[in-house]
Amino acid sequence: MTTQQTLGPAIRVQGIEKSFKDLNVLRGVDFEVARGSIFALLGSNGAGKTTLVRILSTLLKADAGAATVHGFDVAAMAGDVRESISLTGQFAAVDEVLTGRENLVLVAKLRHLKDPGAIADDLLARFSLTEAGNRRAGTYSGGMRRRLDIAMSLIGNPPIIFLDEPTTGLDPQARIDVWQTVKALAANGTTVLLTTQYLDEAEQLADRIAILHKGTIIRNGTLAELKQLLPPATVEYVEKQPSLEDVFLALVGDTGDESNGAAETSAADRTVAARKEPR
Amino acid sequence: MTTHVLGDTGILTGRSLRHILRSPDTIITTAVTPIALMLLFVYVLGGAINTGSDESYVNYMLPGILLITIASGIAYTAYRLFLDMQGGIFERFQSMPIARSSVLWGHVLTSLVSNLISVAIVIGVALIMGFRTGASVGAWLAVAGILILFTLALTWLAVIAGLSAKTVDGASAFSYPLIFLPFISSAFVPTDSMPGPVAWFAENQPVTSIVNTIRALFAGDPVGSEIWIALAWIVGIFVVAYAFAIAAYRRKIS
Numbered sequence: 001m002t003t004q005q006t007l008g009p010a011i012r013v014q015g016i017e018k019s020f021k022d023l024n025v026l027r028g029v030d031f032e033v034a035r036g037s038i039f040a041l042l043g044s045n046g047a048g049k050t051t052l053v054r055i056l057s058t059l060l061k062a063d064a065g066a067a068t069v070h071g072f073d074v075a076a077m078a079g080d081v082r083e084s085i086s087l088t089g090q091f092a093a094v095d096e097v098l099t100g101r102e103n104l105v106l107v108a109k110l111r112h113l114k115d116p117g118a119i120a121d122d123l124l125a126r127f128s129l130t131e132a133g134n135r136r137a138g139t140y141s142g143g144m145r146r147r148l149d150i151a152m153s154l155i156g157n158p159p160i161i162f163l164d165e166p167t168t169g170l171d172p173q174a175r176i177d178v179w180q181t182v183k184a185l186a187a188n189g190t191t192v193l194l195t196t197q198y199l200d201e202a203e204q205l206a207d208r209i210a211i212l213h214k215g216t217i218i219r220n221g222t223l224a225e226l227k228q229l230l231p232p233a234t235v236e237y238v239e240k241q242p243s244l245e246d247v248f249l250a251l252v253g254d255t256g257d258e259s260n261g262a263a264e265t266s267a268a269d270r271t272v273a274a275r276k277e278p279r
Numbered sequence: 280m281t282t283h284v285l286g287d288t289g290i291l292t293g294r295s296l297r298h299i300l301r302s303p304d305t306i307i308t309t310a311v312t313p314i315a316l317m318l319l320f321v322y323v324l325g326g327a328i329n330t331g332s333d334e335s336y337v338n339y340m341l342p343g344i345l346l347i348t349i350a351s352g353i354a355y356t357a358y359r360l361f362l363d364m365q366g367g368i369f370e371r372f373q374s375m376p377i378a379r380s381s382v383l384w385g386h387v388l389t390s391l392v393s394n395l396i397s398v399a400i401v402i403g404v405a406l407i408m409g410f411r412t413g414a415s416v417g418a419w420l421a422v423a424g425i426l427i428l429f430t431l432a433l434t435w436l437a438v439i440a441g442l443s444a445k446t447v448d449g450a451s452a453f454s455y456p457l458i459f460l461p462f463i464s465s466a467f468v469p470t471d472s473m474p475g476p477v478a479w480f481a482e483n484q485p486v487t488s489i490v491n492t493i494r495a496l497f498a499g500d501p502v503g504s505e506i507w508i509a510l511a512w513i514v515g516i517f518v519v520a521y522a523f524a525i526a527a528y529r530r531k532i533s
Contacts, residue, residue: 057374059532079376087374093367097298109290110377112283136301152371 010191015065027215040206049195086153096138143174291385342493343466354454360441361450435520485512
């Protein structure tokens with residue numbers, strides 16, 4: 001590994017522009033991501049989130065502007081950037097013909113790590129895939145495939161991880177599993193940049209949230225800062241009906257270790273203070 | 280990072296070879312069509328074909344059959360490359376600190392291995408059908424060398440198709456003209472039995488010189504200058520296909 005620890009933000013993006021033919025996807029994007037934080041890029045479909053992630057992970061070159069990842073310029077020092085990152089794209093990047101374990105061993109070998117087999121077994125255990133480890137990844141469910149995909153991204157402990165819409169298409173339980181993984185990563189000092197179109201996902205996970213709209217960042221701040229952009233909330237008491245997600249999770253039971261509050265308390269007759277924005 | 284080219288290529292070749300082991304039908308289907316053609320030509324049509332030599336017909340047509348085997352086998356390389364790009368695994372490799380060319384070379388070497396296995400199966404069937412050769416070890420090595428170069432050249436053509444195709448069908452359709460080319464050559468009938476313009480085309484396209492060279496090597500005849508024409512064709516196709524494939528790859532990953 002040639003990466004050395006560098007000071008400054010984990011990711012710095014300045015004036016990035018990108019167009020495809022006459023379609024301006026990114027028109028001057030600026031933001032910084034602090035080390036060890038979770039940064040969410042929020043935007044609807046077509047906002048340019050994936051294009052930005054592809055530029056930051058050296059898959060695509062920007063037309064203008066500059067970006068550094070882990071202190072390395074993405075255009076000039078792409079090789080060093082690749083040593084410092086891992087990308088989990090929108091579509092689970094697993095080899096469907098290989099087994100789960102073989103997928104992990106493959107990535108460990110390509111990262112030139114010692115004892116790929118032990119690394120693979122460890123990750124299979126961490127992501128509850130040990131039993132499925134010797135089955136072809138093509139037979140996995142969407143949630144298992146996504147877990148395997150994220151596990152492959154953790155090999156070699158890259159300091160920065162890009163997650164492009166990590167929970168799109170997952171069932172609620174699998175989504176909570178992914179959230180726990182992301183929180184655990186940040187707790188260990190990994191910088192996470194994730195894109196999402198789910199507002200609650202950004203709210204749950206991110207230290208900072210940037211809203212990407214029509215190719216530029218229109219707002220960037222903590223959740224509290226973003227909430228202050230609207231007139232102060234009035235407090236009203238409303239009976240909280242259980243959401244279908246609460247019902248689903250309560251019925252299927254097991255939701256993992258930390259986040260099963262919704263399932264354990266009887267959600268039906270709770271009354272909580274809910275924020276309601278004045279119209 | 281260039282120091283990893285060989286290691287990374289080895290790892291990625293191992294990966295796609297495993298794909299072949301798990302779906303051996305790709306090797307078998309590659310071998311089935313040439314074997315069927317061989318049966319058709321030897322036992323149905325061959326009796327009516329006058330090759331102008333006293334060799335057995337299976338000896339006469341085997342070189343052309345081997346080229347057809349390779350031309351149909353490389354379509355799987357385009358197919359596998361296309362599937363890699365469609366799923367996310369190609370982008371995962373590109374975002375990792377590995378030698379970028381090794382992603383292509385892994386597929387190319389896999390193509391070489393699987394095609395050589397298919398070729399060996401076809402030669403095995405030909406031996407059962409009465410193919411005999413008195414070729415020396417040196418001649419066998421020369422045949423192997425020509426077939427390996429031919430596979431590499433066509434595989435890089437397949438890489439272009441795999442990288443630039445928009446659909447799975449498009450990724451493999453490019454091989455049909457290649458499979459057809461041996462029929463308009465000296466592979467099955469002598470070119471002098473064809474009408475003028477067709478004979479001219481047959482004599483001046485790559486397959487004829489390659490087929491004649493391999494046929495001479497198997498028969499233990501002197502190969503003459505034909506081997507140089509054959510090698511020039513193969514190396515020429517190799518160089519041009521390689522250059523276009525790398526250019527297509529650059530466009531893809533930049």
